[in-house]
Amino acid sequence: MSAQDIPCRNKENFDKAELLIKLYYTNKEEYLFTTSTNKQMVNENFEEIKTVICLKLLTMSYNCPSSMKIFHNIGYLYQKHGKLDLALQNYEKALTLYRNHGIDHSQDISATHDNMGGVYFEQHKFKDALHSFEQAIEEGFKLLPDNHSWIEDYKKNVKTVSKNIKIKLKID
The missing domain is CATH 1.25.40 (Serine Threonine Protein Phosphatase 5, Tetratricopeptide repeat)
Structure with missing residues (x-):
């Protein structure tokens, strides 16, 4: 075109x-x-x-x-x-x-799950975010070494959303 x-x-x-x-x-x-x-x-x-x-x-x-x-x-x-x-x-x-x-083995799959987790986090759907970040880690481990920067970022995201879940539980 x-x-x-x-x-x-x-x-x-x-x-x-x-x-x-x-x-x-x-x-x-x-x-x-x-x-x-x-x-x-x-x-x-x-x-x-x-x-x-x-x-x-x-x-x-x-x-x-x-x-x-x-x-x-x-x-x-x-x-x-x-x-x-x-x-x-x-x-x-x-x-x-x-x-x-x-x-079923692609870095892009892990990145997509991570981005979905980010969306759910922005929407305050913390359980969905946690699930997506965990999926990102699982997919990432299929191709990336444990110390890869993406895996480290995914793990940080899991920690962040886990803290938010705990805070939300205390508030509720």
């Missing part, structure tokens, strides 16, 4: 999206960006980034491995934009695609 294929009124948005895709795609199949350094960029360019992702999904098979990662990243975008229910829906789509393809 090129700019010529897009109606004129959308050409400016398409051009912006195309620029963003060049900036944030590491190759034509996947894009990665970090949460801490690009949160402002996500907020400022949310609609354009969402357009880029949707256009990318249209150009590939729904079931290819890259689409799984893209659903994860759509969830991430929604999470960072405060649309938590939409974030969870997209994380679930990613996990469903992994399961349907028999992919």
Whole structure:
């Protein structure tokens, strides 16, 4: 798809999206960006980034491995934009695609569970958050060494949510 294929009124948005895709795609199949350094960029360019992702999904098979990662990243975008229910829906789509393809050993699966835990934590659904963080650890152990930074982060998340559960129990 090129700019010529897009109606004129959308050409400016398409051009912006195309620029963003060049900036944030590491190759034509996947894009990665970090949460801490690009949160402002996500907020400022949310609609354009969402357009880029949707256009990318249209150009590939729904079931290819890259689409799984893209659903994860759509969830991430929604999470960072405060649309938590939409974030969870997209994380679930990613996990469903992994399961349907028999992919049960992937770092992306652990990251998806961790991000879901973050969403549940933001929603104060601490038991769901704990379950997701524990799933992240379980999935992470399949591929990563015990001292990997992701595993350490997942363990910290479990401790944090466990403290919140204890505090909530004392309040209730």
